[in-house]
Amino acid sequence: MVNFIGFNQILIIICMTEKEQNTEERILIAAKQVFLRKGMAGARMQEIANEAGINKSLLHYYYRSKDKLFLAVFRLAIQNFLPEIKSILLSDVLVTEKIDRFVEGYMNVLLNNPFVPLFILQEIQRDPDRLLNIFLEEGIQPQLILEQFERAVQKGEIKAVDPKHLLINILSLCIFPIVARPMMQRMLYDNDSDAYNEFLRERKKVVSEFVKNAIKK
Amino acid sequence: MVNFIGFNQILIIICMTEKEQNTEERILIAAKQVFLRKGMAGARMQEIANEAGINKSLLHYYYRSKDKLFLAVFRLAIQNFLPEIKSILLSDVLVTEKIDRFVEGYMNVLLNNPFVPLFILQEIQRDPDRLLNIFLEEGIQPQLILEQFERAVQKGEIKAVDPKHLLINILSLCIFPIVARPMMQRMLYDNDSDAYNEFLRERKKVVSEFVKNAIKK
DNA sequence: TATATTTTTGACCAAATGGTTAAACTTTAT
């Protein structure tokens, strides 16, 4: 008998869109879709299985429980943000230039992962201690930014502001318009998605200017 | 036989903390507690009944379904914010003074209702059309603020800024630190609640200055 | 090719959950 395994594998590779990647990865992607939109409490294992186009039992075969699968998604969500942020924070430029880059880069990541922030805020409210620990494990270090602001103040590059307030200001201005998009797009732009996208594009400059204006001596 | 009804009522009045107000109201208060913290998907009818100290059937007796009870809570949450905001917006003072008052008043309401914003953002993401309609029914008019900003620009009171960006900036700076409190209090203040309260107090001034600095000519 | 191992599936289960109902209890009206 002829061995069709190789042929099948070739088929699989060709039809990547349908049977793309291994099952474990497909589950994770489907779980991300569902968990990010519905949260832990609103997500259904069956819906994740449907989204992945596989049998529900496979979710447990690969991830054991809903909680474990959720944790994998939570980690993934964090990892979507970390690299971009770290590379900017570690770059060696003036603090004002760094703020420009941060706002630009951070808002880009937010636009590509619009469901992540509300998801994270929601879930941290539900189970703060455990999930904040995961943040630490994934290597989030707000201290890093705060120190940079402090040094910039000492060196006289910027006005003497509380670095914590400055950090929260920047995060607020970037994150809120994404988190509140379903509300604001309807209230301010008659639910015109293109118009709100344009608004968010403008916003990169607006936020940069807004922040820099507040810290220039 | 002696009529004990009057005596019972007196007891009820005395023990207001225990049997306070009528059942319908007690249910609404309990439902608010649970829905605001857990959201529609995470809330349990039994938990609400326990919180109210009554039988679960009474929830359905007074509010028919979980969905109806949720809607009542959603309306209530909006109403907690409206009066304060409206009174400030309608006051006849300079735009800079109005921003001061708005930030002060809005952040006070937020501190008294810290779970409302995340709750609303979460639920609007789940069912945007229906819930945004409720917002309109309750009389939210962002147009009101936008027009005031526009007029202030025309009269030359403030720099020519896009009123929508200005509005989102103010809302962001006020709302985000409350919504992200479970996260930020831990990351920036070692979970010291008093320290974060102090941070939020300072913030009223910081935000006011931050915003006014961005719009002064 | 035959055998062991891994992957996938459908049937099933127990607990949880929103909701119903009839009876008991309380209050009001007559």
Next chain:
DNA sequence: ATAAAGTTTAACCATTTGGTCAAAAATATA
């Protein structure tokens, strides 16, 4: 005091839901 109306309760119900299991299918190994 009695009947009527309103309120409260416990027992139930149907469905949903996370999870299990044994058998089937596919794959790897010998």
